[in-house]
Amino acid sequence: MKPPIGRDTRLCMSLSARPGNAGSMLHNRLYELLELDYVYKSFSTTDLAGAIGGIRALGIRGCAVSMPFKEAVIPLIDALEPSASAIDSVNTIVNDDGTLTGYNTDFTAVRDLLVQRAIDTALPFVVRGSGGMAKAVVAALRHCGFDYGTVVARNEAAGRALARQYGYTWEPDVPARDAALLVNVTPLGMAGADAEALAFDEAHISACQVAFDVVAQPAVTPFLRAADQAGKTVISGAEVIVLQAVEQFVLYTGIRPSPERIHDAALFAHGPQVAERLRA
Incomplete structure (x- = not known):
């Protein structure tokens, strides 16, 4: 007891x-x-x-x-x-x-989930966000061997610095080209003011293979719900x-x-x- x-x-x-x-x-x-x-x-x-x-x-x-x-x-x-x-x-x-x-331990958790879920490291990715959690995610992607990726961040200095550190590219908004792995590391979809926001639009979700949302509350965000309904592999922030x-x-x-x-x-x-x- x-x-x-x-x-x-x-x-x-x-x-x-x-x-x-x-x-x-x-x-x-x-x-x-x-x-x-x-x-x-x-x-x-x-x-x-x-x-x-x-x-x-x-x-x-x-x-x-x-x-x-x-x-x-x-x-x-x-x-x-x-x-x-x-x-x-x-x-x-x-x-x-x-x-x-x-x-x-965010880095450890993201790394372990990518390995456990056998996410193909050849997939090009887009990470949306440039804060502390985004740093852990991008570092884990590089550690796992992902070579092709884009960091999307409105903060140009932070986004460029993060992308440069790990050998990826930076863009101020989600690029028109498709990415097979989409990762949201912003408050979009988080319980509160952004609860109904979709981190990526339906066209990008339709074109992707894997949807990864680091938002933990709720466990199923609008982004993950849309991806799941489209038959995509989903990884939630609650797992992280x-x-x-x-x-x-x-x-x-x-x-x-x-x-x-x-x-x-x-x-x-x-x-x-x-x-x-x-x-x-």
Whole structure:
């Protein structure tokens, strides 16, 4: 049985502009299954420096970092693990006795999904976005051996820099030519103001083979719904968030859950569709 919350309970947390429940549900379910004296809580903040100082001062064991803080936290922590330093983006902070180290488990999750789903590396791709998560996605595509791709970003400086770093091209808008792999790494389709937005138009979706949306809430965005209805292979942000959260869990606790427990936690936090896709 999981110990009751007390003075020795270790706290882990997340920082996001739009906090959700799925991460808390997944981590807390794993703590329950493994009978660990941990608790997880999501937060937002308008004082990032104060929040990071609180992690250090209060001995909070770990912190997941989401938009728009993945790059802004870097000057506030002590060290970067190679997965974060290579792409200048942090999605995980681990606190070891007051020393804060940044990691990037988004990169690991995207890489592993591309491999597990056997996505053909010969496919030309379009990645829409240039922020911290886009850096993880583009780095994972290059790591997996994708040679032909375009980074689409309205921010020309950021888009050009990201594309140049990995040997791809930049364009300010989705090109007219077709791409076999479409990846959305923008808030388009995310719960909230952009919930009904389609990240790629129907013509591009019709022409693609694989649709990958990094948006995790909802698990099925308008982009993925349209792609699924068109018979395309789809990869959801909810799958990414489960895999990256498992890697965070390992960093925080030193324990790697069994596939059965990961499936249980994914089912609890995200429902059967996401859990079964991860099991496939």
